[in-house]
Amino acid sequence: MANDKPAPTGTAEHRRVAVERFERANQVIKQGQFDYGIQLLITCCKLDPSNLLFRQTLRRTQKAKYNNNLRGSRLAFLTTFRTRARLKAAKRNREYIKLLEYGEEILSRNPWDLSTQLDMAAACDELGYSDMAVFTLDQARQKHPKNPTVNRALARLFEKRGNFAHAIALWQQVKEAVPGDVEAASKAKDLAASETIQRGQYEQSLSGEKPSIKTTAGTASKSQSSGERSLRDAQPIIDRLATNPTDATLYVQLAGVYRRFNQWDKARETLEKGLGATGNAFAVQIELMEMDLGPLRTNLEAAEERIRKRAKANPDEETDEPSVEELKKIRQRILKEINAREVELYRLRADRFPQEMSHRLELGTRLLKADQIDQAIAELQLARKDPKHVAKATLNLGYCFKRRKNWKLALRNFEDALANTPETDEALRKEVLFQIAVGHAEAREYAKAIEIGHELANLDFGYKEIGRLIDDWQERLQSA
Numbered sequence: 274m275a276n277d278k279p280a281p282t283g284t285a286e287h288r289r290v291a292v293e294r295f296e297r298a299n300q301v302i303k304q305g306q307f308d309y310g311i312q313l314l315i316t317c318c319k320l321d322p323s324n325l326l327f328r329q330t331l332r333r334t335q336k337a338k339y340n341n342n343l344r345g346s347r348l349a350f351l352t353t354f355r356t357r358a359r360l361k362a363a364k365r366n367r368e369y370i371k372l373l374e375y376g377e378e379i380l381s382r383n384p385w386d387l388s389t390q391l392d393m394a395a396a397c398d399e400l401g402y403s404d405m406a407v408f409t410l411d412q413a414r415q416k417h418p419k420n421p422t423v424n425r426a427l428a429r430l431f432e433k434r435g436n437f438a439h440a441i442a443l444w445q446q447v448k449e450a451v452p453g454d455v456e457a458a459s460k461a462k463d464l465a466a467s468e469t470i471q472r473g474q475y476e477q478s479l480s481g482e483k484p485s486i487k488t489t490a491g492t493a494s495k496s497q498s499s500g501e502r503s504l505r506d507a508q509p510i511i512d513r514l515a516t517n518p519t520d521a522t523l524y525v526q527l528a529g530v531y532r533r534f535n536q537w538d539k540a541r542e543t544l545e546k547g548l549g550a551t552g553n554a555f556a557v558q559i560e561l562m563e564m565d566l567g568p569l570r571t572n573l574e575a576a577e578e579r580i581r582k583r584a585k586a587n588p589d590e591e592t593d594e595p596s597v598e599e600l601k602k603i604r605q606r607i608l609k610e611i612n613a614r615e616v617e618l619y620r621l622r623a624d625r626f627p628q629e630m631s632h633r634l635e636l637g638t639r640l641l642k643a644d645q646i647d648q649a650i651a652e653l654q655l656a657r658k659d660p661k662h663v664a665k666a667t668l669n670l671g672y673c674f675k676r677r678k679n680w681k682l683a684l685r686n687f688e689d690a691l692a693n694t695p696e697t698d699e700a701l702r703k704e705v706l707f708q709i710a711v712g713h714a715e716a717r718e719y720a721k722a723i724e725i726g727h728e729l730a731n732l733d734f735g736y737k738e739i740g741r742l743i744d745d746w747q748e749r750l751q752s753a
Contacts, residue, residue, distance in 0.1 A: 285651075288624060291320040295327060298334075299552040307338040315377050322370055325404050325617065330553060331377065332412060335384040343416050345383030353379045353386075360392060369396040385416045387423070394426060403613060404565075406430055421450040421457075428460065434610045436572060503534035521547060521554035528560060540564060555625055562618045569611050576604045612642045623652070630659035638669055646673050657689075664693040668705055675708075680716050684709065703729060703736050710739070719750040 298313035314331035321327065339345050346352065360375040376393040379386055390413040397406035410427040417423055428443035440460070448457040510527045517523065524547030531540035541564065547557040580600045595603070619636035626632060637652030650673045657666035667690040674683035691705045706729040713722035726743040734740050 287320040288324075291317040291324065291327065292624065294320070295330070295553075298330070302334055302337075303552065307334055310334050311338065311381055315374075315381070318377060319374060322373060323400075323402055323405070323617075325402075325408060326553060326558060326621075328377075328405060329408065329548070332380070332384060333549060335381055339384065343385050345385060349379075349383035349386070353382050357389075360389065364392055364396070367399070369400050372396045384412075387413055387417060387420070391422065391426065394430075398430065401613070403430070403434060403610060404617070407434075419446060419450055421447045421454070424450070425457070432460070433606055434569070436568060438568075503530060503536055506530045506533075518550050519552075521551045521556045524551065524554075524557050525560045528564070532564070537564075537567075555621075558621065559618070562614065562621070566611065566614055566618075569607055569614070573604065573607045573611065576600060576607060580604065609643075612639050615639050616643055616645075630656045630662050634662045634666055634669075637666070641669055641673055641676075644676075646676050649673050660693075664690050664695070664698070664701060667693065668701070668708070671705075671708060675712065680712055684712060687712065699732065703733055706732070707737055707739065710742070714742070714746050714749075717749075717753075719746045719753065722746050723750065 294313045295317050298310045298317065301313070302310035311331065311334055314327060314334060317324070317327040318331060335345075356375050356378045360372055360379065363369070363372040363375060373393055373396055376389050376396075379389045390409050394406045394409040394413075397403075397409060407427065407430055410423055410430065413420070413423045414427070424443045424446045428440045428447065431437070431440035431443065444457050444460040447454055451457065507527055507530045510523055510530065514520070514523050514527065524543055528540040528543045528547075531537070531543060541561070544557055544561040544564065547554065548561070551557055579595075580597060583595070583597050583600060616636065616639045619632050619639060622629075623632040623636050633652045634656040637649045637656055640646075640649035640652060650670060653666045653670045653673065657663045657670065659666075667686040671683045671686040671690060674680075674686060687705055687709045691702070691709065694702045694705060696702075706725055710722045710725040710729060713719070713725060723743055723746050726739055726746065729736060730739050730743060
């Protein structure tokens with residue numbers, strides 16, 4: 274099971290060098306220099322091990338080198354014997370970064386090596402690289418789509434992410450491959466209780482097969498009509514791509530058409546094709562990352578709706594539905610997954626546009642949520658240099674220093690946030706006042722806490738029970 278520690282990532286300097294190597298790798302790969310490109314991409318992965326795009330490009334290049342023959346080099350097993358031993362030693366010693374490095378060496382000889390992919394996926398999960406773990410197992414499924422070990426591991430990952438539609442489909446495939454598998458039967462049944470979370474556009478399984486639900490003639494007709502309309506809208510863009518296959522905007526537009534008609538597999542296929550054709554164009558990367566966030570956000574909305582309904586239900590009524598506590602745990606897992614993906618999204622944007630401080634602010638805010646406090650401080654201190662963002666940046670810096678138990682620096686930033694909060698932003702002002710008041714109280718500075726608390730109570734007496742807190746602080750001050 275993945276740990277809760279912040280996922281290791283490259284330093285800013287490492288990421289800068291990696292981006293340079295990555296651009297060079299794309300150039301030489303276009304020239305057919307696969308071996309050189311692979312070595313450059315392996316270096317990129319070592320410099321920034323959490324970067325999914327580097328590994329996706331590396332895997333694509335490794336496969337292209339062997340013309341996608343599904344077996345790699347004929348001497349792969351012999352030439353990777355020592356590296357396999359090192360990988361197993363790294364696995365025993367829980368040296369997961371090293372394991373990934375050895376794994377890439379093996380996959381450079383055989384990109385379809387199943388045991389290596391399974392070990393790398395498990396290492397990614399331990400490191401907190403959720404997207405990379407899913408990608409690695411999905412790559413394994415390309416050659417072994419019905420392998421129960423692969424499908425079981427991927428189902429567990431999707432379950433942890435709160436993506437129950439995909440998890441159910443995979444558990445069903447495990448059950449079909451191993452009819453007597455108790456876990457698969459139990460999981461498929463348990464997760465079916467969360468079928469609401471499958472709502473939206475993600476009913477299809479990873480195999481691309483349509484769900485086995487009986488449809489009426491009207492529904493089938495509607496689906497056919499939708500397919501005809503999507504083809505009509507997509508065809509002009511497809512024609513333009515035929516004459517200009519490196520235009521990134523066309524791939525984004527075509528994916529948008531498919532998304533509009535709920536053809537998510539086609540949208541993803543279009544963007545993945547666009548990455549290769551455009552040399553990993555930034556616009557295509559961002560669109561693909563945003564699209565991957567869609568099902569998680571849909572799942573989050575569904576989970577919150579189920580929590581509201583479950584909370585209103587009769588607690589004494591017997592039901593197979595998950596409890597409110599269980600649903601809240603699911604919601605928390607989904608929130609954590611969304612935040613992890615958004616960290617990578619805004620890091621990519623911040624690296625691409627270093628002078629745009631709004632990306633720094635968003636990245637810093639999400640790093641704070643991920644409990645990567647020192648990295649968050651670095652980004653937020655850059656963001657506060659922009660007058661447009663100084664209030665929110667310093668508020669979040671206050672949170673950061675409070676987490677580090679440095680009340681002096683926390684207070685300084687909260688006060689800066691208060692001084693820079695526009696009069697029109699009452700919500701932000703109330704939150705800053707609340708943090709200052711509570712901080713003073715936690716430092717046993719009750720007189721100051723009461724003074725700031727009264728200022729907040731004058732704005733909104735019911736804000737986070739400030740009235741009750743003031744009474745409590747007054748009692749503590751009198752008894753001191």
